[in-house]
Amino acid sequence: MKYNELTQFPKRRPSRRVGRGISAGQGKTAGRGTKGQGARKSGGVRSGFEGGQMPLYMRLPKLRGFKSHRSTPETVKIGQLELVKKSVIDNQALYEAAIVSSPYISVKLIAGGELKSKKDVKLQKASVGAISALEKAGGSFTSQSQPLRPQRTSDKIK
Numbered sequence: 001m002k003y004n005e006l007t008q009f010p011k012r013r014p015s016r017r018v019g020r021g022i023s024a025g026q027g028k029t030a031g032r033g034t035k036g037q038g039a040r041k042s043g044g045v046r047s048g049f050e051g052g053q054m055p056l057y058m059r060l061p062k063l064r065g066f067k068s069h070r071s072t073p074e075t076v077k078i079g080q081l082e083l084v085k086k087s088v089i090d091n092q093a094l095y096e097a098a099i100v101s102s103p104y105i106s107v108k109l110i111a112g113g114e115l116k117s118k119k120d121v122k123l124q125k126a127s128v129g130a131i132s133a134l135e136k137a138g139g140s141f142t143s144q145s146q147p148l149r150p151q152r153t154s155d156k157i158k
Contacts (some may be wrong), residue, residue: 073106073125078133081121090122091147104149109134109141130139 002031019029031038037043048055076099081089084097095103111129118138124146126134131141 051063071106073108074100074112075108076100077112078112078115078130081109081119082117083114087118088120088122090144104147106146117137131134140144 016026018026018145019028021027032039038046039146045051048057050056076094080099083099084093087092091100091103091107094100094107097148100107106124108125108127109123109130110127111133115133115137119134120142121134122144124143124144125140126143134141
């Protein structure tokens with residue numbers, strides 16, 4: 001540590017002793033004005049109080065619930081996998097078969113319909129019934145993370 005690197009903290013003003021006579025500077029009413037609710041020992045109003053007028057937080061309209069920004073996964077049924085020609089099915093293969101709206105979203109496989117051919121599925125989620133139907137047809141399920149959307153070249157800093 002060097003002398004020129006030392007920092008001096010600002011001095012804290014001592015608390016004022018109010019109501020100790022007029023010569024002390026904060027005597028008589030002790031900075032509380034004259035009479036009224038705020039001048040009393042236990043006086044004062046709660047936060048948000050507007051003197052009897054309807055407070056702002058009560059005047060504004062309220063909305064029910066809240067808006068979740070978490071995206072829900074798109075669901076794909078076992079029977080829809082027959083539309084995909086590939087043996088290994090992932091997000092890209094489902095997008096090319098026009099089953100999901102984007103290859104960069106979360107997809108959940110659920111039971112529904114029949115699977116006749118062997119399929120190896122690599123998606124984000126699957127129900128227990130869907131996994132058992134896949135294994136019954138000779139296929140398998142592997143959980144993988146959601147594919148990331150590639151960045152555009154215009155978004156990168158030059």
